[in-house]
Amino acid sequence: MDLRLPNSFSPSSGDNFAIEKHLYASSWQTVAGTDEAGRGPLAGPVVAAAVILPRRGETSLWIDSKKLSPKKLLLLRSILMESDAFIGIGVSSVMEIEHINILQASLLAMERAVLNLSIQPDCLLVDGKFPTHIQLPQLPLIKGESRSASIAAASIIAKTHRDQLLCELHEQYPQYNFAQHKGYPTREHRNAIKKYGICPAHRRTFKGVKEYVDAASAPR
Structure with missing residues (x-):
């Protein structure tokens, strides 16, 4: 089910909660925003x-996580967690990414995040072009982190939670230095793959990893 903003809708400049305000004024009772982190990495x-x-x-605090320093991200995460906001987190595994592709895995993680909210929203703002498969009225928003405070807040939680998971992977596979690059295809990460091969945390269907799959499967 889709939501639509009227053609006449024109948010006030600088008001990143304008879409939510419009929906609340249009009789929706509970509006959630959802976003993901980690579509581009080679691992995790x-x-x-x-x-x-x-x-x-105050909603001006919530901006796109990609524009924030690690220190500011953690500060805002702490503020969010201690606020009256309702927060749900969802994860889609490397195996799921490989089986259903990264887009569908991202949507699945969003669905799980919504289902993990302690209260059920009656409509959903989704970052990106596509709605999730969850049975709620939805409004996909391209560059939603810049247009919706709810999506921006979700981006902060998703980013910091994923960073934490990659730091835990670093403890298992320190040779890749996941704690530094969080699985993204940096030069350091690519060089580590060339040197050490791949590990179970790597996404074997991704360019930059799949070239090493046969070598990882070969008997030693």
Whole structure:
């Protein structure tokens, strides 16, 4: 089920909660935003979060996680976790990414995040072009982190949770230095793959990894 904004809708400049305000004024009771982190890396799961922000409160804090320093990300995560916001987190594994592709795995992680909210929203703002498969009215928003405080807040939770998971993977596979690059295809990461081969945390269907799959499967 899709939501649509009227053609006449024109949010006030700088108001990143304008879409949510419009939906609340249109009789929707609980609006959640959802976003994912980790579509581009060569290793690790994709993580999503869903956030329902309080109707009243300061929303200018919540901006796209990609524009924030690691220190600011952790600070904002802490503020969110201690606020009256409702937060759900969903994860889609490397195996799921390989079996259903990264887009579908991202949508699945978003669905899990929504289902992990302690209250069920009655509509959903989704970052990107595509709605999830969950049975809720939805509004996909391209560059949603810049247009919706709820999506931006979700991006902060998803990013920091995924970073934590990659730091845990670093403990298992320190040779790749996942704690530094979080699985993204940096030069350091690519060079580590060339030197050490791949590990179970790598996405074997991704360019930059799949070239090494046969070598990893060969008897030694």
